[in-house]
Amino acid sequence: MKGKVVLLGTSSAMPTKDRNNSGVYLGYKGKGFLFDCGEGTQRQIMRAGLSIYRIDKIFISHLHTDHILGLPGLIETLDMHDKDSIEIHSVKGLKNVIDCVLNGVIYAPDIQININEHSFSADVFTIFEGKEFRIKAVGLNHVVDCLGFSFEEKPKIKYNKEKIKQLDLQGSDFIQLEKVGYINKNGKIIKKEEITFVEKGFKFTYIPDTYRTENIIKLAKESDLLVIESTYLNEENKAREYGHLTLEYILQIYPELECKKIVLTHFSRRYSSLEEFENRIREEGITNIFLGHDFMEISF
Ligand SMILES: [Zn+2]
Numbered sequence: 001m002k003g004k005v006v007l008l009g010t011s012s013a014m015p016t017k018d019r020n021n022s023g024v025y026l027g028y029k030g031k032g033f034l035f036d037c038g039e040g041t042q043r044q045i046m047r048a049g050l051s052i053y054r055i056d057k058i059f060i061s062h063l064h065t066d067h068i069l070g071l072p073g074l075i076e077t078l079d080m081h082d083k084d085s086i087e088i089h090s091v092k093g094l095k096n097v098i099d100c101v102l103n104g105v106i107y108a109p110d111i112q113i114n115i116n117e118h119s120f121s122a123d124v125f126t127i128f129e130g131k132e133f134r135i136k137a138v139g140l141n142h143v144v145d146c147l148g149f150s151f152e153e154k155p156k157i158k159y160n161k162e163k164i165k166q167l168d169l170q171g172s173d174f175i176q177l178e179k180v181g182y183i184n185k186n187g188k189i190i191k192k193e194e195i196t197f198v199e200k201g202f203k204f205t206y207i208p209d210t211y212r213t214e215n216i217i218k219l220a221k222e223s224d225l226l227v228i229e230s231t232y233l234n235e236e237n238k239a240r241e242y243g244h245l246t247l248e249y250i251l252q253i254y255p256e257l258e259c260k261k262i263v264l265t266h267f268s269r270r271y272s273s274l275e276e277f278e279n280r281i282r283e284e285g286i287t288n289i290f291l292g293h294d295f296m297e298i299s300f
């Protein structure tokens with residue numbers, strides 16, 4: 001197991017008895033990445049048995065309170081854990097929010113808060129490029145500027161174990177293969193591409209608050225895991241007015257998404273039960289769309 005995605009909050013607007021406000025934790029090779037931080041998120045992280053200290057980067061989709069109110073408290077906790085710095089990515093305006101809170105309360109943090117504000121873009125863009133993965137984002141269609149995010153593990157070139165055994169390749173052969181791309185084994189030239197294959201990396205996409213937009217498909221296409229808001233079942237007028245998605249629309253774009261697993265989140269509290277969502281998905285004969293719940297965990 002390389003990592004896991006844990007849903008920390010699956011309610012829209014207000015928290016409910018059973019559902020916290022938005023937050024998704026992605027743990028990968030000892031590091032944590034947090035997508036949105038609604039009120040109560042740090043306690044949800046603890047309850048899920050995850051490490052707050054390991055949080056390396058935070059991605060805030062937009063400035064509605066149900067996605068950011070947990071952030072000041074989380075920053076203070078990281079500071080109390082003697083974390084030196086924290087990297088936060090968001091839309092324009094987050095810096096002002098954090099400055100207002102920290103200037104208004106009686107607390108002077110030592111932690112360095114590095115906020116990267118990104119301009120709204122209708123094209124998918126890379127916001128972080130690491131050695132093993134990259135984070136991409138795209139502008140969505142909410143009532144305020146809102147970004148969706150993707151975590152993409154880079155593809156890896158792997159040696160075919162069977163072929164290596166057949167050819168009896170040794171350590172020095174691999175050094176040569178990595179250096180020049182081929183070896184001369186018993187008078188025969190063997191190219192690296194003949195004995196390797198490309199292993200696709202894991203792709204996770206988070207689509208928070210948005211009304212219909214083709215950018216959902218642009219960012220989420222062929223994800224291994226897509227966590228997507230489905231505030232409403234089929235209330236199209238409300239969805240348009242408040243800038244949210246309906247399950248009906250997700251079912252409509254489902255064939256184009258080509259995702260392995262889709263998890264719905266950000267449900268309106270108007271639904272005391274999500275049975276109708278479940279029934280509608282089953283009616284379509286779809287087996288890879290699931291209803292998200294707090295503490296739902298998906299390993300990869
Ligand atoms: Zn929201």
Ligand SMILES: [Zn+2]
Pocket residue numbers: 062064142209
């Ligand atoms: Zn919102």
